[in-house]
Amino acid sequence: MTTDLHSETPATPLLSVRTVEKSFPGVRALSGVSFDAVRGEVHALLGENGAGKSTLIKIVSGVFPPDRGEVLVDGKPVDLARPDDARRAGIATIYQELLLFPELTVAENIFMGHAPRANLRRIDWRAMHEKTNALLASLEIHDLQADRVVGSLSVGNRQRVEILRALSQDARILIMDEPTAALTEYDVTRLFDIVRKLKARGVAVIYISHRLDEIFAIADRVTVLRDGAHVATKRVADTDAAELVQLMVGRRIESLFPKIAVSIGKPVLEVKDLERRPLTRSVSLTVRAGEIVGLAGLVGSGRSELAQTIFGVTPADNGEIRITGQKVDIRSPAQARSLGVAYVPEDRGTQGLVRPMTVRENFSLAALGKVAFGGFIDRGAERKLAGDGVRRFAVKASSIEQIAGKLSGGNQQKIVLGKWLANAPKLLILDEPTRGIDVGAKAEIHRLMGELAAQGLAILMISSELPEVLGMSDRVLVMREGRIVAEFSREEATQESIGAAMMGSHENAEEAA
Amino acid sequence: MTTVTLAGAEVDLRRRLKVLASQEALLAIAVIGLAIAVGLYNPRFLAARNLSDVLLGNAYIAVAAVGMSMVIISGNIDISVGALIGVLATISGTLAVNGAPIVVAWLAALVVGILVMALQGVIIAYLRIPAIVVTLGMLSILKGGLISVTGGKWITDLPDSFHLADIELLGVLPFPVFLMILATILAALWMRYSASGRAIYAVGGNAEAARLCGISQPRTIVMVFALHGLFAGAAALLYATQLRVIQSTVPPNLELTIITASVVGGVSILGGVGTVVGSTLAAVLIAEIASALVFIDVSPYWIRAVQGVLILVTVIADILRRRRMAGA
Numbered sequence: 001m002t003t004d005l006h007s008e009t010p011a012t013p014l015l016s017v018r019t020v021e022k023s024f025p026g027v028r029a030l031s032g033v034s035f036d037a038v039r040g041e042v043h044a045l046l047g048e049n050g051a052g053k054s055t056l057i058k059i060v061s062g063v064f065p066p067d068r069g070e071v072l073v074d075g076k077p078v079d080l081a082r083p084d085d086a087r088r089a090g091i092a093t094i095y096q097e098l099l100l101f102p103e104l105t106v107a108e109n110i111f112m113g114h115a116p117r118a119n120l121r122r123i124d125w126r127a128m129h130e131k132t133n134a135l136l137a138s139l140e141i142h143d144l145q146a147d148r149v150v151g152s153l154s155v156g157n158r159q160r161v162e163i164l165r166a167l168s169q170d171a172r173i174l175i176m177d178e179p180t181a182a183l184t185e186y187d188v189t190r191l192f193d194i195v196r197k198l199k200a201r202g203v204a205v206i207y208i209s210h211r212l213d214e215i216f217a218i219a220d221r222v223t224v225l226r227d228g229a230h231v232a233t234k235r236v237a238d239t240d241a242a243e244l245v246q247l248m249v250g251r252r253i254e255s256l257f258p259k260i261a262v263s264i265g266k267p268v269l270e271v272k273d274l275e276r277r278p279l280t281r282s283v284s285l286t287v288r289a290g291e292i293v294g295l296a297g298l299v300g301s302g303r304s305e306l307a308q309t310i311f312g313v314t315p316a317d318n319g320e321i322r323i324t325g326q327k328v329d330i331r332s333p334a335q336a337r338s339l340g341v342a343y344v345p346e347d348r349g350t351q352g353l354v355r356p357m358t359v360r361e362n363f364s365l366a367a368l369g370k371v372a373f374g375g376f377i378d379r380g381a382e383r384k385l386a387g388d389g390v391r392r393f394a395v396k397a398s399s400i401e402q403i404a405g406k407l408s409g410g411n412q413q414k415i416v417l418g419k420w421l422a423n424a425p426k427l428l429i430l431d432e433p434t435r436g437i438d439v440g441a442k443a444e445i446h447r448l449m450g451e452l453a454a455q456g457l458a459i460l461m462i463s464s465e466l467p468e469v470l471g472m473s474d475r476v477l478v479m480r481e482g483r484i485v486a487e488f489s490r491e492e493a494t495q496e497s498i499g500a501a502m503m504g505s506h507e508n509a510e511e512a513a
Numbered sequence: 514m515t516t517v518t519l520a521g522a523e524v525d526l527r528r529r530l531k532v533l534a535s536q537e538a539l540l541a542i543a544v545i546g547l548a549i550a551v552g553l554y555n556p557r558f559l560a561a562r563n564l565s566d567v568l569l570g571n572a573y574i575a576v577a578a579v580g581m582s583m584v585i586i587s588g589n590i591d592i593s594v595g596a597l598i599g600v601l602a603t604i605s606g607t608l609a610v611n612g613a614p615i616v617v618a619w620l621a622a623l624v625v626g627i628l629v630m631a632l633q634g635v636i637i638a639y640l641r642i643p644a645i646v647v648t649l650g651m652l653s654i655l656k657g658g659l660i661s662v663t664g665g666k667w668i669t670d671l672p673d674s675f676h677l678a679d680i681e682l683l684g685v686l687p688f689p690v691f692l693m694i695l696a697t698i699l700a701a702l703w704m705r706y707s708a709s710g711r712a713i714y715a716v717g718g719n720a721e722a723a724r725l726c727g728i729s730q731p732r733t734i735v736m737v738f739a740l741h742g743l744f745a746g747a748a749a750l751l752y753a754t755q756l757r758v759i760q761s762t763v764p765p766n767l768e769l770t771i772i773t774a775s776v777v778g779g780v781s782i783l784g785g786v787g788t789v790v791g792s793t794l795a796a797v798l799i800a801e802i803a804s805a806l807v808f809i810d811v812s813p814y815w816i817r818a819v820q821g822v823l824i825l826v827t828v829i830a831d832i833l834r835r836r837r838m839a840g841a
Contacts, residue, residue, distance in 0.1 A: 313725065334727030343725060351725055354718035356785040365715055366726040372708040379706070419726070 020069035029055040037204040047225035061093040062086035092166030102151030107132040156187030249495035265289030268458035274319035279305040281482035294473030302482040311343040342420035346431035352416035355405030360386035367422040389418040410441025536779030540794035571800035572689035573751035578774035580744030588717035588784030589644035595767030596655035601749035606759040623746035630742025638731035663761035678755040718785025
């Protein structure tokens with residue numbers, strides 16, 4: 001824990017990742033990414049959702065092995081087959097969801113799995129407390145006691161416990177995945193103090209964050225990933241926000257998105273000052289008949305929460321919703337449905353599909369009122385509804401009696417979309433409509449969205465894929481921290497302008513554009 | 514744009530094969546196959562008298578399993594049903610002995626059954642307490658309450674007209690068997706064709722998706738438990754009226770036998786899958802096995818172990834099937 005603290009020339013990097021490749025069924029998550037970190041450096045990893053950051057850190061943490069390529073620690077190749085291998089190599093990872101035992105104390109959490117032992121392999125409680133106090137003192141943390149129960153701590157303090165846990169295992173490489181996502185401003189300042197102390201001790205910190213200001217505040221170098229590929233590694237001193245945004249979003253012009261020009265009609269959804277704390281803050285927006293409004297933003301910016309508030313899953317505390325001009329007070333999904341609102345949730349697996357049910361039963365689930373008379377389902381009408389849906393959405397199933405859970409992701413998504421349209425809604429809210437499905441099914445869904453808009457449906461589309469947002473939307477709204485922070489017309493919208501608004505460096509990027 | 518791609522004939526064949534491989538078909542084959550096999554070993558097993566005794570003595574289990582199946586399909590469980598059947602039988606018998614009109618005695622079992630189960634449904638659905646805990650509590654309350662109130666005394670001198678189980682429809686069909694078949698068919702039709710039945714499958718299969726489709730999960734669960742209470746009431750009447758006396762206890766582990774019938778009948782313990790036809794067939798199969806053990810000179814105490822094997826085999830098969838589906 002001494003020597004070349006401020007050495008600028010990396011002799012042998014502490015951690016070095018060489019041409020790592022990783023594929024999952026249907027997705028190439030990483031294609032030949034190289035990356036290194038030296039002692040006493042904070043190296044930021046930057047990229048859009050799905051750029052490959054998580055895959056990269058999971059490989060380095062031993063969650064799964066790469067298909068090709070290698071990881072070196074101190075210049076020597078290491079085999080990171082299991083998380084335990086990474087720990088032994090001195091690599092510790094602090095995930096967004098903290099992995100602590102809430103019923104146990106600070107000391108117990110820090111030393112879980114490697115408690116100091118006395119004779120007869122008894123746990124040496126005294127040594128454990130002493131070591132914990134030494135660790136606390138070394139980072140100048142004075143508001144945390146070794147015997148506090150972790151469940152009673154603030155998020156910031158819990159995170160400190162995780163950091164201490166990493167240090168107790170002599171971690172030399174510390175990976176932090178969006179550590180500030182849930183922190184208050186004060187805790188962020190304290191986190192930065194700790195990171196600087198670790199840096200001074202020669203720890204290499206790999207810092208993942210969406211927040212550009214943090215990267216400029218704390219990082220020495222930054223590596224940008226895009227679509228699983230390494231785009232650039234820059235010294236933070238040599239770059240600026242606009243450049244990073246551009247590197248992140250790139251300039252992918254894709255003609256995948258067949259947006260049909262349609263005439264836009266009257267407002268279908270009008271939202272005014274909608275409030276549902278913490279993630280929906282004074283939101284106002286309008287979606288008109290025939291219009292597709294894209295809702296961009298980072299994960300956690302409150303887009304899905306807004307959708308669920310409009311749909312009555314988490315009813316609003318304050319504000320006004322109008323559907324086709326009528327003021328409404330939506331308290332439940334059933335009520336939203338009867339008002340002509342449809343919501344296709346983000347997580348098909350847990351929110352959209354009843355997997356053990358047949359294709360037919362899934363198709364009719366949101367429209368049982370349409371096929372049931374006097375409480376009993378008209379099988380003929382139901383079969384027709386499902387058959388129509390299967391044809392209209394080109395669902396590839398052996399028959400409408402196939403179990404929905406056995407279909408591919410794209411076909412499942414088509415069913416989830418289709419079951420809502422069986423109800424003939426006026427407003428369709430789509431949450432990540434094409435996440436995780438193959439290109440063919442994606443194009444199919446985009447084509448359908450275009451058609452539906454042409455038929456006068458108002459569509460609010462949440463998407464984390466900027467090309468999709470740009471390709472499909474008539475208008476783009478950008479959310480950040482629960483608010484709508486920018487609005488662009490189809491003509492104004494560019495990857496750079498939307499990206500900058502998402503990241504909160506709007507002004508910078510506009511100058512650059 | 515091609516959609517339903519298999520040729521008509523092929524689909525037809527596949528569907529037919531699938532029907533044959535269904536849990537219900539397997540159980541039906543097992544019921545008949547076992548009867549033939551044991552009959553070959555010991556023809557007395559097939560005597561009309563024995564077969565009818567097997568059905569008569571166990572029809573109440575099948576009826577209760579119909580309700581239990583609905584509860585499990587909705588993603589819940591109920592372990593209080595055995596104790597409840599004992600309580601309902603005692604209430605009904607006490608009323609009958611004390612001169613209440615027989616119809617009132619019968620109705621009381623059904624109404625109290627519905628009320629007790631609906632109350633549990635409300636606690637489970639609206640207070641969001643796991644069903645296993647709520648029904649475990651109710652099990653103790655009912656068992657303890659029953660033995661304290663009755664002091665363990667048997668109810669005798671029941672009026673002749675009280676004995677539902679004595680009725681024979683058209684002179685041949687014993688009422689318990691009739692009720693078992695009727696309850697199964699009505700429940701099967703209702704589960705298959707009613708919107709509420711569909712809601713039970715949806716809530717058990719994916720509660721979140723059901724909620725987003727505008728299906729009220731709490732209301733569905735209360736409804737399921739109320740229906741389960743109705744079937745428990747009917748089961749209690751069959752149980753109460755098949756003997757000349759009502760003991761203030763029920764067969765030990767009755768609830769487990771009922772749950773076994775549901776699970777072996779193909780109802781997924783994880784919810785969302787199963788049919789009441791399956792559970793009735795399984796109840797018959799279990800009763801048949803118990804009787805068969807006697808006829809092939811095996812100690813009837815083995816029935817518990819056999820039930821255990823049946824449960825493990827069906828649950829493992831169900832979990833493996835689900836896993837394969839999740840992997841696809």
